[in-house]
Amino acid sequence: xxxxxxxxxxxxxxxxxxxxxxxxxxxxxxxxxxxxxxxxxxxxxxxxxxxxxxxxxxxxxxxxxxxxxxxxxxxxxxxxxxxxxxxxxxxxxxxxxxxxxxxxxxxxxxx
Amino acid sequence: xxxxxxxxxxxxxxxxxxxxxxxxxxxxxxxxxxxxxxxxxxxxxxxxxxxxxxxxxxxxxxxxxxxxxxxxxxxxxxxxxxxxxxxxxxxxxxxxxxxxxxxxxxxxxxxxxxx
Numbered sequence: 731x732x733x734x735x736x737x738x739x740x741x742x743x744x745x746x747x748x749x750x751x752x753x754x755x756x757x758x759x760x761x762x763x764x765x766x767x768x769x770x771x772x773x774x775x776x777x778x779x780x781x782x783x784x785x786x787x788x789x790x791x792x793x794x795x796x797x798x799x800x801x802x803x804x805x806x807x808x809x810x811x812x813x814x815x816x817x818x819x820x821x822x823x824x825x826x827x828x829x830x831x832x833x834x835x836x837x838x839x840x841x
Numbered sequence: 842x843x844x845x846x847x848x849x850x851x852x853x854x855x856x857x858x859x860x861x862x863x864x865x866x867x868x869x870x871x872x873x874x875x876x877x878x879x880x881x882x883x884x885x886x887x888x889x890x891x892x893x894x895x896x897x898x899x900x901x902x903x904x905x906x907x908x909x910x911x912x913x914x915x916x917x918x919x920x921x922x923x924x925x926x927x928x929x930x931x932x933x934x935x936x937x938x939x940x941x942x943x944x945x946x947x948x949x950x951x952x953x954x955x956x
Binding site: 734771772773774778789797818820822825826827828829830831832833834 | 844845872874876881882883884885886889897899921932934936938942943944945947948949952
């Protein structure tokens with residue numbers, strides 16, 4: 731069945747880059763997403779990438795997709811303490827259908 | 842507030858009781874989704890609607906669970922004969938097909954505790 735795997739924890743210092751990795755099993759995934767969840771707040775879409783793309787950059791965020799290895803990564807440049815949160819990788823077959831989430835990576839940023 | 846709203850935010854119930862949660866999507870969003878999130882896990886898909894039609898149900902949605910969206914606007918999720926394993930955060934999301942970014946907008950969730 732469909733599965734999305736992530737590393738569970740990442741700890742970085744303020745100003746460093748953070749890289750959060752994700753692997754997925756469903757080769758028919760069309761959209762891949764990164765969502766952010768802060769304590770007491772709802773899930774917020776950070777960025778997404780279509781499966782026919784290799785890379786997408788959006789300000790401090792860079793998403794890399796290796797479709798052959800079914801590997802997705804999120805790089806956050808100049809990580810700030812406000813970036814501390816849980817980051818979820820998710821995939822879907824088409825826009826508007828069920829999202830399959832990973833277990834989330836807890837990012838801890840120390841000053 | 843034009844975001845997705847959920848009610849109640851917290852619910853404590855005794856095992857065996859029935860509970861019902863409500864979700865109000867962003868207006869003009871015709872797709873509405875229910876997910877369940879337990880501690881330390883990512884959200885798990887339960888079901889989704891397009892307008893009033895329930896288009897997909899996960900195998901996680903046992904016979905004790907039922908979701909409705911009778912008028913294509915708000916939705917309710919009912920759990921009958923609750924069990925301790927039902928304790929979780931129940932998340933609702935909505936989307937509008939054709940939007941530029943394929944985003945599902947999530948509500949704050951209803952936290953259910955079954956004693």
